[in-house]
Amino acid sequence: MSDRNRNQLPNNLPQLQNLIKRDPESYVEEFLQQFRHYESNLQIFQLKPTQNSKNLIELIMFFCQISQCYPKELEEFPQQLIDLLQRHSTVLDPEMRMTFCKGLILLRNKGLIQPTSLLGLFFELLRCQDKLLRKMLYIHIVNDIKKLNKKHKDNKVNTTLQNFMYTMLRDSNAAAGKMSLDIMVELYGKNVWRDTKTVNVIVTACFSKITKIVVAALKFFLGSDAEDKNDSDSESDDEAPTPRTLLMAQRINKKTRKRKKKTDKALRIIKKDKKKNKPIVFNFSALHLIHDPQNFAEKLFRQLESSNERFEVKLMMMNLVSRLVGINQLFLFNFYPFLQRFVQPHQREVTKVLLFAAQSTHELVPPDIIETMVRTIVNNFVTERNSNDVMAVGLNAVREICSRCPLAMGADLLQDLVQYKTYRNKAVVHAARSLIQLFRSINPEMLHKRDRGKPTEHSVEIRAKEYGQSVAQDFIPGAEVLNEETPEGDGDASDQSDSDSDGSWHDVVHSSDEEGEAPESNPAESLTAEEKKAKATSISQTRLLSQQDFKDIKIHQLSKQMEGSKGKKRKHIEISEESGDVLSLNRIEGIQSRPRHDREARLATVMAGREGREKFGSKKGRMNPNASTTNKEKSKKKPFMMVKQKYNIKSKTKRSFRDKQIALRDCLIKRSKRR
Template sequence: MSDKNRNKLPSNLPQLQNLIKRDPGSYKDEFMQQYRHYESNLQIFHLQPSTYTKTLDELVLFIAQVSQCYQEEVSDFPQHLQDMLRQHATVLDKTMRMTFCKALILLRNKSLIPATGVLELFFELFRCQDKLLRKTLYSYIVSDIKNVNFKHKNAKLNTTLQNFMYTMLKDNNAIAAKMSLGVMIELYRRNIWNDTKTVNVIATACFSKVTKIMVTALKFFLGHEEGEKAADSDSEDEDDKKKDKSRKTSKELILGNRVAKKTKKRQKKLERALQAMKKFKKKHKSESFNFSALHLLHDPQDFSEKLLKQLEATNERFEVKLMMIDLISRLVGIHGLFLLNFYPFVQRFLQPHQREVTRLLLYVAQASHDLVPPDVLETTVKTIANNFITDRNSGEVMAVGLNAVREICARCPLALSEDLLRDLVQYKTHKDKAVMMASRALIGLYRRVNPELLHKRDRGKPTEATEEQKNIQYGDLNAHQAVPGAEVLSSKIELDNEQTGEADDTKEGWESCSEDEDDDEDGWIDVHHSSDEEETEDPVAGLTLEEKRKKAEDISTNRILTQEDFRQIQHHQARKTTESASKGKGKRKHIEVDDDENSDRLMLSTIENVHKKRAHDKESRLSTVMAGRVGREKFSHGPQKMNPNASTTNKEKARGKNFMMVKHKLGKKKGKRSFRDKQMALTKALLRRQKKN
């Protein structure tokens, strides 16, 4: 028999694997032969676990592939792999270690082993100095836990793994702890483990002694992750540094384009490079989380106090301190905490020359709320006014200081004293537009919240909103008995009457129309619409404050308000701030209400909102030029044809021809001849004429 037809099943594992999956019973003896071969190789491998054995590598994957066909025979096989990885994980050859892990993954996918033991083992393998292995295990752990909780939450497994991860976060190996933290954050991001226990386990990582772990946990609560994964070992750090050196930043590209000649080609090339870099960053940028994690903390007061104590004693970089300050300020603002030592700590950094000072001002505004004692914030506001809002500083610095004071006072109006407020209001006529706009915005704020602190000339025209405004006192509970502004709606009785009246009006209208048809066939019928009056008349005009309050309480308790009702109330409340309190003296311009506006979240742009006209660049100048050409006749040079469809001359046609078509004519152009040349030409012409005659 030739070699082609000879049976090679003992040595051809892929062929045997295919046959076993088709007919397991017929090839049981061949499988048992290979399994005994595996056991003998495994005993030899125990003697030298750091060496690579190709035979054992192939046998392990073979048995894992067909294990579902002989479950009783391979019952000890998963335990062999787990014991090998637990005993020799750090000394195993990386190829063999990856093979054992892949075999366990195959067995787990076939539901031949429970998830708890395998996943706990994979978490322990994060200690290995093998980046590819950690990346593979990370992806599998996340996907496996997701599949387990796909149909319904597996509370028993989740609790067991969360308790195990809590111990892993305290592991001496920083890489294993950071990878475990990354798994929990990824599961929270995918809404798999979005419970309070996960959030509070991650919160413990904010006090880790390892900077990378602490920064990862801080960024989780702040709503963003690291743009690029930090390296897990010294060798990985070197690789990342090499990659960063080879990849230019957007700032380097812009600076490199400044020193050469400005051409459209170079500009387009720069734009393409910046666009490609933007796509790269967007692709590698993690999704932002919502702020629900901050609401799931068990004890935010204790957590913020511990974080502040750590901040005061830390020697970390300034960027890390900024993140800790940001998290503390968000906790204080969201939960209304009392953390009085926080404001004097941040107050030390509130100087115009301080790096990232606008962010620090933002964090002070975030940590402000109406329950903070006014004298605590008053000191901070005075520091901002003394350091920023002075004539010795530039207009931008003064505007930033005024914007910061406005945002603090929007959350705690009593933080600004009457004397200081009237001093800051004087900048409403400042020559710098940014300062002027910031000062007027501060005036507009106190016209709404506490107009009594302003000078009489700065309070503006009284409106309905100011009539209803009460003097603010510290600790006052602003409890409403009804929905504010509900008096603009119709009560339940009025709605029933309107529906009945509309039906009667409709019936009478049809009857009157039928009668008028006989009397006046050629005439027009005047139809009165009630909606015309609703657009011009105020439904609550002429009511006193007490009557409005009673009507609002009646409507709030006896009616179910719809979204349209709330929108109508919102517009009515906005109209109160613009309409004069005394009817007949005119109205201010109505302000439209933006339903999508989210004023609860404070953005950095509100602090840096400096109104200053910027210099025109080439694109803005070109857009201005093109806008000026709209509606204007097309500019043309020289005399124009009376008939634009008339034919052109040869000279005009030559302008549109290719250069090779007309270059032979360029050297034959006639020039001006001298008088001597004209004499000679005339003589030759006369001689030629005589010869012809």
């Protein structure tokens, strides 16, 4: 075969692409030939942009692959693709439009296109009715913005894109607005755009006329950072090796000094990057970044009152309004009468409505407004005409509201609710006792003396606050347990560890409980209240407390709830510390009662206990299963009248009059002896 027939470069673009990447200068003529071919096909395509051109598709991808080899000749090529998409984006064939976008993404990855112009075009292309295209553009936009802000924040590009997204959220196209909002939420979750401007742009999405956008924005504010994606840790596994893979490679490969040095260096780099990119984690951080939460809550509540959306969407709006009011301690007095309309046992999702009522309560709300809500819950739930579970849920809701606003409960109403501690149902009894336990810790004076329990050092120090009263202390409560002189070897406070910040149950354990010895006398316990205050003030003003000191103070404060006022220790007290801004639904629905099993449930339990167990009956068995049975075995299967005479079974007869006299005499004699 001749060399002329063997040369198929004009028709074999992949082969020409490979050769140009290796030696661009040697194939300039072939490149110019293909470029002229591209220009002629482009002119034909512009006459009929709705038709699909396979030749143009191949040529566009070919030039995108070799664009870095001839930057001067292909200087205007990226702008040509952008102009084609801007001019014919809605009428282009889906395959042609996808090819243009893939080519532009390839050029952007090579750094031949500025991000602002390309990303602006891609946001406009989100209006296209092409689901695959929108998905591809979504992935590219998120990854491109993430790469732009990887080393340092590019504020100029971020501001331009955020302003463009703000206009996209108000677009009439639902798909484009929803996709733009999803991109902002994704970037916030990846810790790329975690700033106030992003959050406040998403705030505007809550007032969109498109339901999908409103629901997505509400879900963003109702979601917790701890439950979100952990900043795409799964994606980083593909980009960089993990410490586990490095250690496994060092364990398997040949151990050399050079390889060990490289492994240690890689581990230090990974540890440094992980520490540097670790986001600030605290619940519902987006709610704390809103510029004007009062105005936002009022507008959202007005939208809720006039909304015709589904009840699920209204519940989401109620939830967000309640969280805004509770976290920021806002004044929205019309919200509580609005919730009272839904506080009925037959109302769908009524436990969530009760949760919202408790969530929106705080100390700054006037007590008379909350007291109306409490009385509504008591009248509709805590009555004997309702079921036991309904009564328990109502008492739980009252308890959670009073824990946030103690002045909402009156003394007479509290005495009525306390009477349910002797109710016939365990769930109601537990709920009533939890209410008693709450007021023991916040205002024991409202309870009868018999309900206050044994006085403790903590209960003696409790002073009920009036509405609007704030207590400003110039000392750290409980600091009297520390020594006035700084202990040696404390070191820096940052070196200490605090393991009691998980918000779980705390069990105060004394060493004397385990060893059976008498507790050591604490010097702080023998002091009077004035002396404790003076010592705590002196320590707070003269010492720098370490983390260990705060830990000791915390343990001492918790121990006050177990130690009696006269030094007697109480055995079992559960001390719970609620952490976080939002109340859990389990606090309302948590009913400590086991429901009665029906017949199907009991039968299922019985059958589950019989699994793997041998059948009832004699375990001896017969050596020959085909042998005949014995006479004793046959008699068991015979009717009763056939074996009655053989076994001399007496029939039932009536007692004679003489026998009855004897039995009565014996009964009277026995009764007289007992007396």
